[in-house]
Each structure stands twice: as structure tokens, then as C-alpha cells.
Amino acid sequence: MAEAAAPAGETPAAEAKLGLYSYWRSSCSHRVRIALNLKGLEYEYKAVNLLKGEHSDPEFIKVNPMKFVPALVDGDAVIGDSYAIALYLEDKYPERALLPQDLKMKALNLQIASIVCSGIQPLHNLTVLRFIEQKVGTGESIPWTQQQIDRGFTAAENLVKSCAGKYATGDEVRLADVFLAPQIYAAVTRFQINMSNYPSLARLHEEYMKHPAFQAALPDRQPDAPSST
Incomplete structure (x- = not known):
């Protein structure tokens, strides 16, 4: 059935822009910003300040x-x-695919993404770190965080070292890269992880930092990031 034409004198309504509730330093938000950038999707940035408790509004x-x-x-x-969100974007906006057609490589991408989003990042989010500082002792959250990242990075390094091309699972940016990039960035800039233990991941980090879609998604380039001036 043909789509109904707009009444005379009216123009069709423009498709609403995507909205992203985000916090500049959130690695989970960082992932989604990368995915949106890779797919060339414009979006309205809606800042939620976690330190001010705006997520409880x-x-x-x-x-x-x-x-x-x-x-x-x-x-x-x-x-x-x-x-x-990443899977939703992949289904609705498939033009720049983040998941390969090959089932084995698709599963590998999903596995690496899952390692990051369930086996690393939740174990050192702000709520967990505050709990450790309060219940265990001041300064104890950093060793905990490093242990969780090291465990996850060991697994990710073993998965990508034999199949990586320019990026984690070949020469095209895929979902694994979308999830690895923010986690590696946080490890390097916030948690003093020795990346020499993970040469494949260290090399990938260098590639991510050169890619425009990844650069635009960096925490310090977001509108709610603290001013450096």
C-alpha cells in the first residue's frame, strides 16, 4: 500500500532525532556514542550527572x-x-553493520562484548567502588578494579590475538571494538593498567584513538565534560 501524501501546503513531518541520555565519563554511554557515530546517526545529547544524583530524578x-x-x-x-541499545541500532539501522554475517565471527563479537559489559565494567562501576571504599577501606577500590580488569583483559587478549586484523576481529570495526574501546580507554586513563601485558589490546587502543568515530565519542569531548580551561 502506498504511503499517504501530505495534505496540500504541508510538508511531511521530519523523523525525530534520536535522544541519548549520557554521562561523559560513563563507559557504557561511551560505547553507545561510538555505535551511533559509526552508523552516522545524529542524536540529541541529554546529560545526566551521576555525581549529582540526577539518575535518581x-x-x-x-x-x-x-x-x-x-x-x-x-x-x-x-x-x-x-x-x-547496540543490538537495537544494529537491527534498525543495518547500513553500517557492526556484526559480521559469519556465524562464528558474529558469536565472537557477541562474546567479547559480553565479557566487557557483564564480566568487567559492572564490577567497577561507581556504586561498587563507593561500597568497597565504605566497607573495606579507603584506597581498596583501585586494587579491586585492577583485578577485575586484568581478569577480563586476559580473556579478551586470548580471544583476539589469533583473529585480529586492524581491529579486534578483522579489518572492519565491529561490535567487539565498540565495547573494547571504552574499557581499554578507562583502563589506561583511570586505573593504571599495564597494557604491556595485553599487546593485542594495546595495539587496538592505538587504532581506536585514530578513528574519527571513536575520537568524537571520547569522554573529554562530550558537552557535559568538565572544562579543561
């Missing part, structure tokens, strides 16, 4: 009852988890 809880960032708004669709 009643209006934001309506967007994401878990009180986490990121959250993506696409028309009447609201998705509040970075992994789910």
Missing part, C-alpha cells in the same frame, strides 16, 4: 527505572541498556 526514572545511563530514545522506543 523521578523524571529520569521514568526513562530508565534501573537509574543507569545510557538510555536511548527513538520515537516511542526507549532502551536503557548499552548492550540492548
Whole structure:
């Protein structure tokens, strides 16, 4: 059935821009920014200051009852988890594929993404680090974080070292890269991880830092990042 034409004198309504609730330093938000950039999708940045508790604002809880960032708004669709957002974007906007057609390589990308989003990052998010500092002792959160990152990076290094090309699973940027890049960036800039233990991941980090879509998604380039001046 043909789409109905707009009444005379009216223009068709423009498709609403995507909205991304984000915090500049959130690695979960960082992943989604990379995915949006890779797919060439414009979006409205909606800052949520986690340090000020804005994620507990009643209006934001309506967007994401878990009180986490990121959250993506696409028309009447609201998705509040970075992994789910990435898969949603892949399905709805497939022009720049993040998942390969080869089933083995697709599974590998999903596995690496899962290692990051379930086996590394949640174990050192802000809530966990605050709990450790309060219950275990001041300064104890850093060794904990390093242990979790080292464990996950050991697994990721073993997975990519035999199949990496320019990027994690070949010569094209894929979902594994979208998830690895923010985690490696945080490891290098915030948690003093010795990347010489992970030569494949260290090389990938260098490639990510050269790529425009990854550069534009960096934490210090976001509108809510503290001014460096």
C-alpha cells in the first residue's frame, strides 16, 4: 500500500532525532556514542550527572527505572541498556553493520562484548567502588578494579590475538571494538593498567584513538565534560 501524501501546503513531518541520555565519563554511554557515530546517526545529547544524583530524578526514572545511563530514545522506543541499545541500532539501522554475517565471527563479537559489559565494567562501576571504599577501606577500590580488569583483559587478549586484523576481529570495526574501546580507554586513563601485558589490546587502543568515530565519542569531548580551561 502506498504511503499517504501530505495534505496540500504541508510538508511531511521530519523523523525525530534520536535522544541519548549520557554521562561523559560513563563507559557504557561511551560505547553507545561510538555505535551511533559509526552508523552516522545524529542524536540529541541529554546529560545526566551521576555525581549529582540526577539518575535518581523521578523524571529520569521514568526513562530508565534501573537509574543507569545510557538510555536511548527513538520515537516511542526507549532502551536503557548499552548492550540492548547496540543490538537495537544494529537491527534498525543495518547500513553500517557492526556484526559480521559469519556465524562464528558474529558469536565472537557477541562474546567479547559480553565479557566487557557483564564480566568487567559492572564490577567497577561507581556504586561498587563507593561500597568497597565504605566497607573495606579507603584506597581498596583501585586494587579491586585492577583485578577485575586484568581478569577480563586476559580473556579478551586470548580471544583476539589469533583473529585480529586492524581491529579486534578483522579489518572492519565491529561490535567487539565498540565495547573494547571504552574499557581499554578507562583502563589506561583511570586505573593504571599495564597494557604491556595485553599487546593485542594495546595495539587496538592505538587504532581506536585514530578513528574519527571513536575520537568524537571520547569522554573529554562530550558537552557535559568538565572544562579543561
